[in-house]
Structures are given as structure tokens and as C-alpha cells.
Amino acid sequence: xxxxxxxxxxxxxxxxxxxxxxxxxxxxxxxxxxxxxxxxxxxxxxxxxxxxxxxxxxxxxxxxxxxxxxxxxxxxxxxxxxxxxxxxxxxxxxxxxxxxxxxxxxxxxxxxxxxxxxxxxxxxxxxxxxxxxxxxxxxxxxxxxxxxxxxxxxxxxxxxxxxxxxxxxxxxxxxxxxxxxxxxxxxxxxxxxxxxxxxxxxxxxxxxxxxxxxxxxxxxxxxxxxxxxxxxxxxxxxxxxxxxxxxxxxxxxxxxxxxxxxxxxxxxxxxxxxxxxxxxxxxxx
Numbered sequence: 001x002x003x004x005x006x007x008x009x010x011x012x013x014x015x016x017x018x019x020x021x022x023x024x025x026x027x028x029x030x031x032x033x034x035x036x037x038x039x040x041x042x043x044x045x046x047x048x049x050x051x052x053x054x055x056x057x058x059x060x061x062x063x064x065x066x067x068x069x070x071x072x073x074x075x076x077x078x079x080x081x082x083x084x085x086x087x088x089x090x091x092x093x094x095x096x097x098x099x100x101x102x103x104x105x106x107x108x109x110x111x112x113x114x115x116x117x118x119x120x121x122x123x124x125x126x127x128x129x130x131x132x133x134x135x136x137x138x139x140x141x142x143x144x145x146x147x148x149x150x151x152x153x154x155x156x157x158x159x160x161x162x163x164x165x166x167x168x169x170x171x172x173x174x175x176x177x178x179x180x181x182x183x184x185x186x187x188x189x190x191x192x193x194x195x196x197x198x199x200x201x202x203x204x205x206x207x208x209x210x211x212x213x214x215x216x217x218x219x220x221x222x223x224x225x226x227x228x229x230x231x232x233x234x235x236x237x238x239x240x241x242x243x244x245x246x247x248x249x250x251x252x253x254x255x256x257x258x259x260x261x262x263x264x265x266x267x268x269x270x271x272x273x274x275x276x277x278x279x280x281x282x283x284x285x
Contacts, residue, residue, distance in 0.1 A: 102281050104141055105174035105241070107152040108134035109181040112159025117184050117251040122258065126251050127156055129260050130180040133248055133273075136266055137178070140274040146281065150174065162234045170240045176209060177243040178277070179235050182251040192256055193224030195247040197231025205242050208283070213246065213276030220272035221265060223249070223256075246273065 108130035110116035116126025131153070138149045150172040152165050160168070169177045185191035196214045198206035210228040218225055226247075236243050248269070249256035259265045 099146075101146055101148045102175045103148045103150060103172055104277060105150050105152070105169040105172055105177040106134045106138050107165050107169070107177055107179045107235070109179060110159070111153045111155075112157055114159050117182060119251050119254060119257040121254045122261070124251075124257055124261060126182045129182060129248070129251070129257070131156055132266060133180050133260070133270060136270040137180075137273055140270060141277065144278065147278075162238065165235060166239050169243070174241045176206070176277075176280075177235075177239055177241055178273075179233075179243060179245040181245060181247055182249060183247040185250055185252045189250075189252045189254065191250050192253045193226040194218075194249060195226040196228045197233065197236065197245045197247070198228065199236045199239065199243055200230045200232075202242050205284075206244050209242070209277070209280045210244050212279045212283075213244070213273055216276035216279065217269065217272035220268045220275075221259075223269075 108127070110125075110127035110130065112127075114127065116130070118125050134151060135154065138151055141147045142149045150168075152160055152168055165177075165179075183191070183193075183195065194214065194217055196210040198210040207228070214225065214228050217223065231245050233245055236245060249260055251257060260269065
């Protein structure tokens with residue numbers, strides 16, 4: 001009996017149904033197994049998350065503590081540095097400096113009936129120019145706590161002899177006297193510039209002061225530098241305190257007189273004198 005290669009419908013159907021049922025059972029078993037695996041994995045995941053959360057919490061506490069410690073140390077360091085800086089800049093304590101005040105005696109030349117020289121074109125007297133310079137200079141210096149200022153005169157009506165000026169400076173216990181005058185060109189009116197003179201027998205102190213003032217004036221206003229030198233004037237020769245004389249310009253030069261009677265120029269000119277004096281004080285503390 002021969003058999004053909006073929007498929008019985010029923011057989012095929014039967015086999016198919018049987019296999020399908022078997023497959024479903026297998027699938028169910030696999031699903032159950034997967035659920036068990038998934039539950040196990042889920043449990044592991046939950047435990048892992050809890051452990052990780054706890055670790056992060058502890059780490060956060062550690063970072064917070066670390067930040068607090070760093071902030072505390074930074075604050076302590078800043079306070080220590082501040083104290084150290086205060087010590088460094090407390091000059092009187094650190095370097096043993098005294099709280100001495102420097103007395104500057106400002107002596108505007110002439111005054112009263114002594115008019116000094118006069119500019120013919122403007123009719124301005126020397127006594128008025130030197131007084132204006134002196135008052136402006138005094139105002140600037142008096143703003144500094146380590147400087148006391150004394151003036152020989154504060155108006156145009158007062159006149160003092162040379163001896164009286166020297167006595168007033170000595171009575172004030174002046175560290176230095178600043179004598180203010182104008183220069184003059186005899187037979188002409190073109191000479192210009194500023195000169196500063198110092199005492200011959202006080203060269204170690206007043207030469208330095210004269211140079212500082214001269215250089216400082218030049219840095220504030222445009223004016224010819226006529227130099228510094230020993231001055232043979234009674235006010236310098238007879239002075240019992242360190243003294244210099246500033247020839248602030250030429251009374252015979254109308255342009256310079258106009259400058260020295262202009263408030264803006266005068267402010268800069270006297271600032272130059274003041275800064276020169278202050279530099280001298282700082283250098284000799």
C-alpha cells in the first residue's frame with residue numbers, strides 16, 4: 001500500500017489544536033516565570049534606590065558640613081587678615097610714629113602801609129597778591145589733621161616788621177616758615193617764572209623743601225622754572241626756624257599778575273605749594 005506525502009486535514013487540525021494548547025501553557029509558564037523574575041528585579045531595584053537615596057542623603061550632609069567648615073575657616077581667615085591689615089596700617093603703633101602736628105607759619109609779604117611793588121597796568125599791589133596766596137594756601141593745609149597753620153596776617157591792613165614776623169614764627173613753634181613775595185624786573189616787563197630760596201645755614205632741611213615746592217608748582221600750573229637757591233634776605237638770615245621764600249611770579253609781568261588774581265589759576269598754584277609742603281612733611285616724619 002502506498003502512501004502519498006500529504007496532510008490529513010483532521011490530523012493537521014488536531015495537531016494544530018494540541019500544539020496551540022501546549023504553546024499557551026508554555027507561554028503561561030513563561031509569563032509566570034517572568035513575573036517572578038520581574039518581582040525579584042523590582043525588589044532589587046527598590047532596595048537599590050533606597051540605598052542610593054540614603055547614600056545621597058549622607059553625602060549631602062557631608063557636603064553641607066564641609067561647606068560650613070570651609071565657610072567658617074574662610075571667615076576666620078578673613079578676620080585674621082583684616083586684623084593683620086589693621087595692624088599694618090596702624091602706622092603710629094606699628095612704626096612707633098608720634099601724633100605730632102607740623103606747624104606751618106605762612107607769612108604773606110608786606111601789608112598795611114607797606115604795599116610792596118605794584119603792577120602799573122592792573123594797579124594791583126604785591127601785598128594783596130601775597131595775602132590771597134597765603135589765605136588760599138592756609139585753607140588747603142588746614143584740611144590735614146597733622147598740620148597746624150599760623151598766618152602772620154589775615155588782612156591787608158596789618159603790617160609787621162621783619163623782626164616781628166620772626167618772633168611770631170618762633171612763638172608759634174613753627175616747623176617751617178613760608179615767606180611769600182613777588183619778583184620784579186627792573187627796566188622791563190617780560191621776565192617771568194617762580195623761584196624758591198632757602199637759608200644758607202639750614203641747607204639740609206630747607207633745600208629739600210624748596211625743591212619739592214618748586215617741582216610741585218610746575219606740575220600744577222604752566223610757569224617758568226627759575227630754580228631754587230640760597231637766598232640772602234633778612235627774613236631768612238635772621239629766622240630762628242627753618243624758612244624758605246617763594247617768589248611767586250613777577251609783579252612787572254601783567255600776564256602773571258592776571259594769572260595770580262584769577263581764582264582758578266590761584267587754586268592750582270597754591271595746591272602745588274601745599275602738595276610740596278605735604279610731601280616734605282611725609283618724608284621727614
